Each structure stands twice: as structure tokens, then as C-alpha cells.
Amino acid sequence: MLSDVTTPQDLDDRFRETLAALPATERRRDPADPVTDDAPLTGAQVLNLFDAQVTSRQLDLAGRWLRSFGEGFYTIGSAGHEGNAAVAAALRPTDPALLHYRSGAFYCLRATQAAGDPTPTARTEPSDPESTVDGESTRDPEPTADPRLSESEPSGPEPTAATVAVDGFAAYADAARDVLRGMVASSLEPIAGGRHKVFGRADLAIVPTTSTIASHLPRAVGMGLAVERLRRLDSAGRRTGAGVRVGSGAGAAHSPWPPDAIVVCSFGDASVNHASATAAFNTAGWYDHAGLRIPVLFVCEDNGLGISVRSPEGWVEATLRAKPGIRYFSADGADPVQTYAVAAEAAAWVRRNRRPAVLHLRTVRLMGHAGADAESAYRSPAELAADLDRDPVAATARLLVDAGVATGEELLARYDETGWQVRRLAEEVLGEPKLAAAAEVVSALAPRRPVRVARAVADAAARASGPGAGARAEAFGGKPPELAGPMTLAQSINAALADGMLDHPQMAIFGEDVAAKGGVYGVTKGLRDRFGAARVFDTLLDETSVLGLGLGAGLAGMLPVPEIQYLAYLHNAEDQLRGEAATMRFFSQGAFRNPMVVRVAGLAYQEGFGGHFHNDNSVAVLRDVPGLVVAVPARPDDAAPMLRTCLASAAVDGSVCVFLEPIALYHTRDLYAEGDGEWLAGYPEPGGWVAGHVPIGRARVYRVGSADDLTIITFGNGVRMSLRAAAVLAEEGVGTRVVDLRWLAPLPVADIIRESAATGRVLVVDETRRSGGVGEGVIAALVDAGYVGAARRVAGVDSFVPLGPAARHVLVSADAITDGARTLLAR
Numbered sequence: 113m114l115s116d117v118t119t120p121q122d123l124d125d126r127f128r129e130t131l132a133a134l135p136a137t138e139r140r141r142d143p144a145d146p147v148t149d150d151a152p153l154t155g156a157q158v159l160n161l162f163d164a165q166v167t168s169r170q171l172d173l174a175g176r177w178l179r180s181f182g183e184g185f186y187t188i189g190s191a192g193h194e195g196n197a198a199v200a201a202a203l204r205p206t207d208p209a210l211l212h213y214r215s216g217a218f219y220c221l222r223a224t225q226a227a228g229d230p231t232p233t234a235r236t237e238p239s240d241p242e243s244t245v246d247g248e249s250t251r252d253p254e255p256t257a258d259p260r261l262s263e264s265e266p267s268g269p270e271p272t273a274a275t276v277a278v279d280g281f282a283a284y285a286d287a288a289r290d291v292l293r294g295m296v297a298s299s300l301e302p303i304a305g306g307r308h309k310v311f312g313r314a315d316l317a318i319v320p321t322t323s324t325i326a327s328h329l330p331r332a333v334g335m336g337l338a339v340e341r342l343r344r345l346d347s348a349g350r351r352t353g354a355g356v357r358v359g360s361g362a363g364a365a366h367s368p369w370p371p372d373a374i375v376v377c378s379f380g381d382a383s384v385n386h387a388s389a390t391a392a393f394n395t396a397g398w399y400d401h402a403g404l405r406i407p408v409l410f411v412c413e414d415n416g417l418g419i420s421v422r423s424p425e426g427w428v429e430a431t432l433r434a435k436p437g438i439r440y441f442s443a444d445g446a447d448p449v450q451t452y453a454v455a456a457e458a459a460a461w462v463r464r465n466r467r468p469a470v471l472h473l474r475t476v477r478l479m480g481h482a483g484a485d486a487e488s489a490y491r492s493p494a495e496l497a498a499d500l501d502r503d504p505v506a507a508t509a510r511l512l513v514d515a516g517v518a519t520g521e522e523l524l525a526r527y528d529e530t531g532w533q534v535r536r537l538a539e540e541v542l543g544e545p546k547l548a549a550a551a552e553v554v555s556a557l558a559p560r561r562p563v564r565v566a567r568a569v570a571d572a573a574a575r576a577s578g579p580g581a582g583a584r585a586e587a588f589g590g591k592p593p594e595l596a597g598p599m600t601l602a603q604s605i606n607a608a609l610a611d612g613m614l615d616h617p618q619m620a621i622f623g624e625d626v627a628a629k630g631g632v633y634g635v636t637k638g639l640r641d642r643f644g645a646a647r648v649f650d651t652l653l654d655e656t657s658v659l660g661l662g663l664g665a666g667l668a669g670m671l672p673v674p675e676i677q678y679l680a681y682l683h684n685a686e687d688q689l690r691g692e693a694a695t696m697r698f699f700s701q702g703a704f705r706n707p708m709v710v711r712v713a714g715l716a717y718q719e720g721f722g723g724h725f726h727n728d729n730s731v732a733v734l735r736d737v738p739g740l741v742v743a744v745p746a747r748p749d750d751a752a753p754m755l756r757t758c759l760a761s762a763a764v765d766g767s768v769c770v771f772l773e774p775i776a777l778y779h780t781r782d783l784y785a786e787g788d789g790e791w792l793a794g795y796p797e798p799g800g801w802v803a804g805h806v807p808i809g810r811a812r813v814y815r816v817g818s819a820d821d822l823t824i825i826t827f828g829n830g831v832r833m834s835l836r837a838a839a840v841l842a843e844e845g846v847g848t849r850v851v852d853l854r855w856l857a858p859l860p861v862a863d864i865i866r867e868s869a870a871t872g873r874v875l876v877v878d879e880t881r882r883s884g885g886v887g888e889g890v891i892a893a894l895v896d897a898g899y900v901g902a903a904r905r906v907a908g909v910d911s912f913v914p915l916g917p918a919a920r921h922v923l924v925s926a927d928a929i930t931d932g933a934r935t936l937l938a939r
Contacts, residue, residue: 155517165194186309187483190216195445202455223287329392330660332377338668382418397437405466557739598792604748623675659688666706679714680728705766717776732884749793811863818847826877872901
């Protein structure tokens with residue numbers, strides 16, 4: 113039977129042989145009794161675990177069958193990992209879960225838990241005085257076995273396991289159909305709509321994750337931190353027990369999950385070595401060491417392989433045990449009773465202490481990594497046979513037979529009935545529609561509802577000038593920013609952040625050095641003092657963790673505003689934006705969202721200071737992320753309304769926005785000559801917020817002279833340089849209109865086309881690099897629109913930005929803009 117690869121037929125045959133060889137027990141055990149003496153599970157509950165495991169197994173077999181004739185598109189299965197059903201049983205269905213792609217049995221079991229009252233029967237225990245946070249006990253009642261597990265308990269005269277096979281599968285039918293729809297890319301699949309095969313359902317508190325290993329772990333840490341923080345904030349965004357109310361708020365800060373929920377996050381053993389996992393473990397331990405609470409249960413499903421690469425013997429255990437601040441638990445995934453008992457202990461420990469733990473679940477991998485994986489290239493027949501001997505589904509069957517709960521024949525009847533039902537569902541979903549057009553595919557991306565965003569800004573203005581006026585005056589120390597006189601870009605952003613914190617109780621600002629220091633450039637100065645350390649706080653120096661905290665906080669109900677200290681540092685963590693943040697709506701059709709406004713200090717022109725790592729001028733990695741909003745304010749009077757728009761879009765549409773702040777313009781005061789103050793601007797009072805609203809994708813146009821001869825399209829530092837160049841050209845009789853894009857994604861295409869057509873001569877001034885820069889997108893938009901006028905680019909050199917005066921050789925200058933304009937005008 114078994115030669116050099118484990119096929120679906122091998123797996124099915126071995127399972128049947130195993131059940132056929134199980135000797136019947138003379139005495140039948142009442143399914144309501146413990147399955148073994150002193151076991152935490154009854155026979156009926158273990159039978160329900162078996163049903164979840166079998167459903168997952170039959171789904172894996174169906175996936176291979178569908179693939180055999182070209183109708184299945186995803187064959188990574190859970191075979192060998194079905195012990196994770198017992199982990200699901202040990203948790204509450206209201207505990208948010210981010211699942212490994214081999215956690216199919218977990219998904220199936222949770223689907224039955226959510227069918228009724230999800231709260232397990234609990235017994236109260238005395239409070240542990242050592243398990244407190246700020247003097248408040250965090251001990252929760254220890255859960256006993258979940259009563260939902262016994263739903264498929266046999267009933268009627270002389271019940272047997274076989275008599276409830278059909279009813280047993282009925283509890284899993286919807287979950288099975290969901291998984292099968294994902295495999296065939298059906299547009300009726302309820303979570304991703306045919307865009308990917310993921311485990312996810314909002315009503316099950318299962319958050320869809322990508323197939324990128326470990327990239328969801330930083331988000332899990334962020335969710336844990338946010339769940340705990342929201343538990344301690346009132347509707348005004350104050351820490352529980354705090355004194356002064358500091359804002360009226362657009363709504364209460366609340367989590368979609370219960371206050372005592374814990375976050376569960378499963379992953380494979382190969383993921384332990386990934387940088388994202390290291391970041392997540394380190395962050396959880398770092399915060400725990402600092403005395404902060406992060407109720408996260410990591411679950412490592414360890415089958416010893418990362419496709420073909422083996423984990424060295426003992427490596428995973430040694431690594432997980434060594435994680436500071438993370439409690440270690442271990443269980444054999446082939447033993448459902450042990451797995452449940454240890455998982456319940458681990459979950460109770462995390463829930464009680466609000467601290468992170470890891471459950472090391474030892475599993476096997478059956479049928480290879482995926483359908484195309486030829487295991488014979490790297491595994492011996494003896495090794496494959498040894499894994500089959502540890503089949504967790506067979507182990508659960510053996511337990512049930514040995515305990516007298518069922519016979520092998522009865523369990524095989526359940527197995528066959530489930531297989532038949534899964535095959536029937538597979539045949540049904542084969543005929544379902546697929547995504548039929550590009551518009552259908554992209555419809556799940558973050559929506560753009562400008563009217564609703566504008567209304568949200570108007571509502572914020574009404575609150576700030578109405579019921580929240582007193583609190584606003586108090587927060588600004590009796591002197592609101594509109595009375596402070598002309599402001600720099602940094603000061604305007606600071607004031608807008610404060611107004612945002614007042615209006616959004618769920619908003620939090622965090623990053624490296626943003627709290628006591630107030631940011632490297634003082635942009636967040638004073639915000640911690642106004643709003644408290646629970647809402648403005650420092651993070652450890654790791655950009656992956658900073659963004660992961662934001663991703664999790666957004667999912668948990670907060671409005672996170674993380675700061676990346678420098679644009680060059682973003683590249684350390686860009687997958688958290690590309691692979692996690694931007695894909696959440698895409699893979700959940702809006703059922704889940706992670707609103708976030710990421711502030712990034714960036715771009716060049718710091719007079720040669722800092723070199724590349726403090727002057728990075730590449731934004732290509734941001735501009736091609738579907739659905740991502742990228743804003744670049746150049747002037748103080750744009751910065752505040754653009755930031756308000758980003759916050760409103762995040763709150764209303766769940767948008768992920770990158771707010772790229774030009775460092776060189778933070779404290780700039782003058783435009784044409786020293787002391788002219790032309791780069792300063794007043795901060796608008798709330799009554800002017802509506803009139804000054806800046807919609808996403810709307811440019812700003814400056815007219816110099818007649819503005820009939822030349823159109824300069826630019827952004828960021830280029831706006832100031834282009835205005836200076838336009839002034840020089842005006843002395844030569846050239847009228848120029850300078851278009852500040854303001855938004856790099858989406859580009860303000862309509863404004864670009866209109867202003868270009870007005871003069872017929874376009875100079876694109878792009879401070880990013882010539883290759884992959886913003887200018888390429890502008891030129892492409894003109895070509896696509898059929899623009900027939902003259903066009904030219906002035907762009908940065910394809911180089912990193914060097915230290916000192918050499919930077920001038922690779923960056924755009926006002927003189928280069930003037931020369932480029934003259935060349936264009938001379939055509």
C-alpha cells in the first residue's frame with residue numbers, strides 16, 4: 113500500500129484497516145460519563161471531537177479529488193493536525209482566532225460551538241492575589257467542558273454512535289460547504305468570495321489569515337494588547353479610574369469581543385523561525401516584562417517539517433521554552449484528552465493572568481505539504497509509515513472504542529457518512545459561479561465613499577464647536593490652535609492629532625519615541641500629557657511590531673495611528689502593510705477591517721544630514737498596494753484637513769492610510785526669502801473644517817502669473833521648489849500652474865488631466881527616483897487619457913541618498929526644475 117508517498121487512497125485505506133482491527137469492548141460506556149476515569153471530557157464530547165476531525169479529514173480528501181480533474185485550486189490540508197479540534201473545544205467561541213492553514217478541525221469544531229450559547233459552564237475559584245493588574249483581579253472562572261460538545265450525543269432506545277452519523281454531520285455542514293467553496297474559488301464562498309481559500313467567519317470570531325507563514329502573529333499580539341486596553345478605557349477614551357474627561361467622542365471605544373476574551377493564534381513549526389514570529393514573540397515578552405497585559409495564546413502545530421526542511425530535533429521546544437515572558441505548555445496532538453486538558457489549562461492561565469502563553473502541539477503531516485508535493489524526494493517510506501501510525505483521527509477512534517463509547521464499525525459508518533456528505537457538497541459547489549470580472553474581484557477592496565467621509569468630517573466639526581467645545585478648550589489649555597497664530601507643518605499635524613484624539617475615543621498614537629520625547633521632530637509633543645499613556649505610548653524599536661500592533665488594534669475596535677520613525681525603516685516591515693493590512697477586506701469582503709493611519713516621516717532635503725536611512729525617497733513599495741491610501745501633505749494648511757480625511761476614512765470605511773510627512777518641511781517657515789513666513793499657515797477653527805475639507809484623490813493648484821504657459825505636477829518637497837521655480841519663470845514672462853498631487857495613491861487623475869490640458873506643456877517634478885517613481889504613474893495617466901501635448905520629467909537619480917553635500921547631486925533642485933521648464937518651453 114505505502115511505497116514512497118502517502119496518497120489520499122493510502123490514508124483512507126490505513127484508517128479503515130485501523131478501525132477494522134480495533135477489538136470491541138464488552139461493556140458499553142454511557143456517553144455522558146467521562147471517556148476514561150477522571151478524564152475532563154465525556155464520551156459524547158470526544159465523539160463530537162471525532163466528528164470534527166473526520167469532517168476536516170474528508171474535506172482534505174475532497175480537495176485532492178477536486179484537484180484531480182482541475183476543479184480544485186487549493187490542496188494544503190490539515191491531515192495529521194486534526195488534534196487542534198480539542199484546542200478549539202478548550203476555548204470559547206468568542207475568543208478571536210487567527211488560524212494556521214492546517215487548523216481545519218479547529219474551524220469545524222468552532223462552527224458547532226457557535227450554534228448555541230457559547231459560554232461554557234464555569235465554576236468560581238478564589239481570586240489569586242498575584243494575578244492582578246493595577247490591583248484589580250484578573251482571575252476568571254476556570255472553564256469546564258463546553259456543553260456544546262455534547263450536541264451529537266446519541267438519543268433514543270439503545271443509542272449507538274452510528275445512529276447519529278447524519279445528525280452529527282449536520283452540525284458541520286455549513287462549515288464544510290464554506291471550505292469546499294473556498295477550494296473551488298466559488299464567488300458564493302462567504303468570507304473571501306472566491307478570492308482565496310481561508311478559514312474565517314465573523315460569527316465564529318475567526319479572522320482570515322494569509323498563507324504567508326507567521327505574518328499574522330504580530331497582528332495577534334496587537335489584538336491582545338488592544339482587547340486589554342479597551343477593557344480599561346471608558347467611552348471617552350479615558351483609562352478606567354482616570355480623572356478629567358478629555359473629549360466628547362464620536363462613539364464609545366469598544367471591542368467586538370468580550371472583555372475577558374483571549375486571542376488564539378496558530379501556526380506551524382517552520383514559522384517559529386520567521387522574522388515575523390520572532391518579532392511577535394519578542395514584543396509579547398517585552399510588554400509582559402514591562403508589566404503590561406497581552407492575553408494571547410500562541411499555538412504551534414509542530415509536524416517537524418517546513419515543506420521539505422526539517423526542524424532539528426528538539427529545536428522548536430527549546431526555542432519556545434526560551435521565549436521570555438511567554439508561558440510554555442506542551443501536548444501530544446494525537447491524544448485528544450491530553451490536548452484538551454493542556455489547552456484548557458493554558459487558556460485558563462492566559463484568561464486569568466492576561467499574559468501570553470504558547471501551546472506546543474506535536475502533530476504529524478499526512479499527504480505531504482500540498483497536492484503537488486512529492487514527498488519521496490525527501491522522506492523515506494519508513495518515516496511516512498511512522499506518521500500514519502500517529503494519525504490523530506485514528507487515535508481518537510481508538511480511544512472511543514477502548515472506552516466502550518462506540519465500536520469500530522459504528523465509527524467507520526460515521527466516517528463514511530461524512531465522506532458521502534462532503535462529496536455531495538463538493539459536487540454541489542462545482543456548479544457555483546466564479547468571480548466573472550475584474551470589477552467583482554476588486555469590489556472587496558477598501559471602499560471609497562467620499563460623501564460619507566465628508567459627512568464624518570462635518571460631524572466632527574459640529575462636535576468640536578458644539579458639545580465638545582469645552583473639553584476641546586480644556587485639552588488645549590484654554591488656547592485652541594486656531595488662536596495660536598501661523599503654524600509650521602509639524603505644529604499643524606500635532607494640533608490635528610489632538611483634535612483627532614478628542615473626537616475619536618478609540619484612537620491611539622504609538623511608535624518609537626512618540627510619548628515622553630514627543631517624536632524625533634516634536635510632532636507628537638505634549639500629546640501623552642493631554643491624553644494619557646494608555647492612548648499615547650512608546651513601542652519597542654521594531655517596525656514589524658509597530659504595524660502589527662496597529663493591525664490588531666484596528667481589528668479589536670480601536671483607531672490606531674502608529675508612527676514609523678523614518679521611511680527607510682518601513683521596508684523592514686512592509687509585508688505587514690502589503691500582505692496583512694491591505695488584504696484584510698479583500699479576504700473577508702469587509703466582514704473584518706483594520707482601520708489605520710500610519711504616520712511616516714520621510715523624503716529627503718535635510719541639508720545632507722543623516723544619509724540614506726534618514727532621507728529615503730522611494731515610495732514605490734506603497735503605491736502598488738491595492739486599496740492603500742498614500743497622502744503627502746506639503747503645507748500646514750493641507751496637513752490638518754488631509755489628516756482629518758484619513759482619520760475619517762479609516763473610521764468610516766476601514767481604510768488603511770499612509771500619511772507621509774516630508775521631514776524637511778516640518779519646521780520650514782519661509783518660501784521665497786528668509787523671513788517671509790510664506791510657508792506658515794493658520795489652523796482653521798472647527799467652523800471652517802467643512803469648507804477646507806480635502807477629499808482623497810483631490811489635488812491643489814497654485815497659479816503663478818497667467819498660469820497659461822506651463823503645468824508643473826509635483827508633491828511634497830517638490831511643491832516648495834516648484835513654486836520658487838515658477839516665481840523665477842514669472843520674471844521671464846512664463847505663467848505657471850503648480851499642481852500639488854497631495855495624494856500619491858490614488859493619484860488625482862482627473863485633476864492631472866484637466867490641468868495638463870489647460871497649458872499643453874507638462875513638467876513632472878518627482879523627488880523620488882526616476883525608476884519606479886511617482887512620475888511614471890503621472891506620465892502613464894496622461895498617456896492613458898490621450899494627452900497629446902508636450903511632457904518632460906525632472907526626477908531624482910536612481911541612487912540612495914548620500915551623506916553631506918553629495919546629496920545635491922542625486923536630488924531634484926529648484927534650478928533643475930527651472931532648466932527643465934525652459935527646455936520644455938523651447939520645444
